Amino acid sequence: xxxxxxxxxxxxxxxxxxxxxxxxxxxxxxxxxxxxxxxxxxxxxxxxxxxxxxxxxxxxxxxxxxxxxxxxxxxxxxxxxxxxxxxxxxxxxxxxxxxxxxxxxxxxxxxxxxxxxxxxxxxxxxxxxxxxxxxxxxxxxxxxxxxxxxxxxxxxxxxxxxxxxxxxxxxxxxxxxxxxxxxxxxxxxxxxxxxxxxxxxxxxxxxxxxxxxxxxxxxxxxxxxxxxxxxxxxxxxxxxxxxxxxxxxxxxxxxxxxxxxxxxxxxxxxxxxxxxxxxxxxxxxxxxxxxxxxxxxxxxxxxxxxxxxxxxxxxxxxxx
Amino acid sequence: xxxxxxxxxxxxxxxxxxxxxxxxxxxxxxxxxxxxxxxxxxxxxxxxxxxxxxxxxxxxxxxxxxxxxxxxxxxxxxxxxxxxxxxxxxxxxxxxxxxxxxxxxxxxxxxxxxxxxxxxxxxxxxxxxxxxxxxxxxxxxxxxxxxxxxxxxxxxxxxxxxxxxxxxxxxxxxxxxxxxxxxxxxxxxxxxxxxxxxxxxxxxxxxxxxxxxxxxxxxxxxxxxxxxxxxxxxxxxxxxxxxxxxxxxxxxxxxxxxxxxxxxxxxxxxxxxxxxxxxxxxxxxxxxxxxxxxxxxxxxxxxxxxxxxxxxxxxxxxxxxx
Numbered sequence: 056x057x058x059x060x061x062x063x064x065x066x067x068x069x070x071x072x073x074x075x076x077x078x079x080x081x082x083x084x085x086x087x088x089x090x091x092x093x094x095x096x097x098x099x100x101x102x103x104x105x106x107x108x109x110x111x112x113x114x115x116x117x118x119x120x121x122x123x124x125x126x127x128x129x130x131x132x133x134x135x136x137x138x139x140x141x142x143x144x145x146x147x148x149x150x151x152x153x154x155x156x157x158x159x160x161x162x163x164x165x166x167x168x169x170x171x172x173x174x175x176x177x178x179x180x181x182x183x184x185x186x187x188x189x190x191x192x193x194x195x196x197x198x199x200x201x202x203x204x205x206x207x208x209x210x211x212x213x214x215x216x217x218x219x220x221x222x223x224x225x226x227x228x229x230x231x232x233x234x235x236x237x238x239x240x241x242x243x244x245x246x247x248x249x250x251x252x253x254x255x256x257x258x259x260x261x262x263x264x265x266x267x268x269x270x271x272x273x274x275x276x277x278x279x280x281x282x283x284x285x286x287x288x289x290x291x292x293x294x295x296x297x298x299x300x301x302x303x304x305x306x307x308x309x310x311x312x313x314x315x316x317x318x319x320x321x322x323x324x325x326x327x328x329x330x331x332x333x334x335x336x337x338x339x340x341x342x343x344x345x346x347x348x349x350x351x352x353x354x355x356x357x358x359x360x361x362x363x364x365x366x367x368x369x370x371x372x373x374x375x
Numbered sequence: 376x377x378x379x380x381x382x383x384x385x386x387x388x389x390x391x392x393x394x395x396x397x398x399x400x401x402x403x404x405x406x407x408x409x410x411x412x413x414x415x416x417x418x419x420x421x422x423x424x425x426x427x428x429x430x431x432x433x434x435x436x437x438x439x440x441x442x443x444x445x446x447x448x449x450x451x452x453x454x455x456x457x458x459x460x461x462x463x464x465x466x467x468x469x470x471x472x473x474x475x476x477x478x479x480x481x482x483x484x485x486x487x488x489x490x491x492x493x494x495x496x497x498x499x500x501x502x503x504x505x506x507x508x509x510x511x512x513x514x515x516x517x518x519x520x521x522x523x524x525x526x527x528x529x530x531x532x533x534x535x536x537x538x539x540x541x542x543x544x545x546x547x548x549x550x551x552x553x554x555x556x557x558x559x560x561x562x563x564x565x566x567x568x569x570x571x572x573x574x575x576x577x578x579x580x581x582x583x584x585x586x587x588x589x590x591x592x593x594x595x596x597x598x599x600x601x602x603x604x605x606x607x608x609x610x611x612x613x614x615x616x617x618x619x620x621x622x623x624x625x626x627x628x629x630x631x632x633x634x635x636x637x638x639x640x641x642x643x644x645x646x647x648x649x650x651x652x653x654x655x656x657x658x659x660x661x662x663x664x665x666x667x668x669x670x671x672x673x674x675x676x677x678x679x680x681x682x683x684x685x686x687x688x689x690x691x692x693x694x695x696x697x
Contacts, residue, residue, distance in 0.1 A: 115662065
């Protein structure tokens with residue numbers, strides 16, 4: 056019994072010494088939506104890595120897709136007196152009150168990868184990618200690659216009505232505007248999934264003379280592109296050569312396809328939203344420098360020339 | 376000590392010990408902010424759990440409350456967005472609908488002699504479906520009345536806030552305790568939980584009591600929905616999925632017998648606070664997976680079910696010896 060008490064005492068002592076030692080470092084609370092997709096898991100991993108690299112004490116709370124859990128976590132962070140809060144909001148509404156509490160407690164809040172429906176003075180900044188820009192980068196790559204030759208493009212859209220589907224379509228069309236040699240001949244939803252991507256691509260190939268009339272496929276995400284590659288192979292054509300494949304997201308699997316020469320390009324939706332957020336927080340807390348209300352992450356283009364196998368090795372451990 | 380009080384005593388002891396452990400590790404947890412948060416953040420769950428306590432005390436179950444909360448939120452949001460109706464009138468309308476909904480389920484359970492599990496499961500699908508029919512989007516509520524209701528809080532010494540909804544939960548618990556222990560209806564609920572046959576012999580109006588129990592649960596789920604819409608200032612059809620299970624867990628951890636007939640409304644409050652405390656601790660720690668909340672609640676539930684079983688065996692033996 057005595058031993059147990061001594062042990063407990065030592066633990067508490069050690070804990071208090073430890074917390075005293077780390078008290079000088081910045082403490083940041085991070086409320087994550089959950090781990091519903093590979094991309095989000097990678098975002099969580101990278102946020103933890105970035106925090107560790109900068110010596111930030113990160114308090115992580117997984118909301119299991121529930122807004123009430125996120126609000127609770129934010130309130131706990133405020134009660135705990137963290138230096139800053141990162142939140143990836145699960146829905147756009149209902150944040151005013153808790154953000155006001157954070158503001159009253161002088162704790163800056165940074166939104167990650169999604170924006171919310173609240174007055175802009177309630178948060179410090181939002182770090183998100185520009186979905187229209189992503190589509191634009193993919194479109195520009197295709198315009199440059201075909202270099203004036205006539206090209207019929209088929210498009211695999213994301214889930215109907217979702218903002219990535221709408222914006223990635225818009226950006227791609229903007230890039231193709233005025234280029235008469237490029238035509239989007241067919242466009243249908245593949246629901247962001249591999250199986251639907253394959254099914255829809257099969258019907259495109261059948262409709263376009265076995266694929267002879269198709270010169271490129273643009274998929275709103277990599278998963279649909281992987282499905283489309285499968286369909287093209289089964290139709291007896293060479294993906295990446297007979298039909299160009301360009302998509303968005305940059306998940307590890309597409310790099311394997313690029314290494315095999317079956318995919319041509321992907322635009323990265325970076326899971327490293329926390330890096331720019333920590334930079335902005337650092338500048339704000341140390342020097343009082345107010346960041347812009349929106350920090351756009353880089354939408355980097357990867358092609359077969361970028362050593363896809365190396366990128367694959369880097370990405371596969373992130374939890375995608 | 377009367378063994379009837381044993382589960383409640385265990386619950387209170389667990390809460391106090393757990394809180395002491397939390398404070399030993401994170402002294403910040405002994406602040407009015409954390410206490411205020413526990414009340415505010417769990418207000419909607421607590422109010423719904425009072426209704427659930429009555430249902431379980433009577434030997435029933437109500438799986439519809441999470442869906443009814445979401446429905447109420449979406450209903451209010453749609454109503455306030457598309458009409459000029461005052462929120463108070465909208466509240467009254469929502470409460471009438473949810474109370475009638477509960478009463479209807481109670482009537483089906485009694486008159487068709489259907490198990491409450493199936494009837495309220497159907498109610499759950501129905502209410503969730505209705506919420507989706509009203510809107511699939513998350514609709515913000517921007518009515519000035521909401522803003523003024525939310526700015527209405529009492530600042531505790533130390534910076535914590537006793538909000539309107541946190542206070543409302545405490546009032547609901549107080550009223551619930553009074554109803555359970557000081558009214559004829561309360562006595563009928565306990566009698567019903569002891570067994571329908573004995574209750575009938577005691578002259579309990581079975582049908583009326585059953586309908587009233589589920590109507591009360593529906594009313595409190597509606598009230599909880601109003602609180603939740605105040606909490607998030609929005610209506611969202613995907614909100615509060617699985618809240619009925621959290622409420623059942625709180626009731627059981629609070630010392631109420633799942634088979635009915637024995638338990639206390641006050642215990643449910645402690646059950647709610649224990650769940651909130653575990654969540655707060657995990658956020659304070661910041662490195663544990665949030666799923667530990669579920670694991671710990673699961674273990675606690677197991678412990679309480681075993682405790683209940685032991686108590687039943689014990690009282691059986693005593694009866695045999697008597």
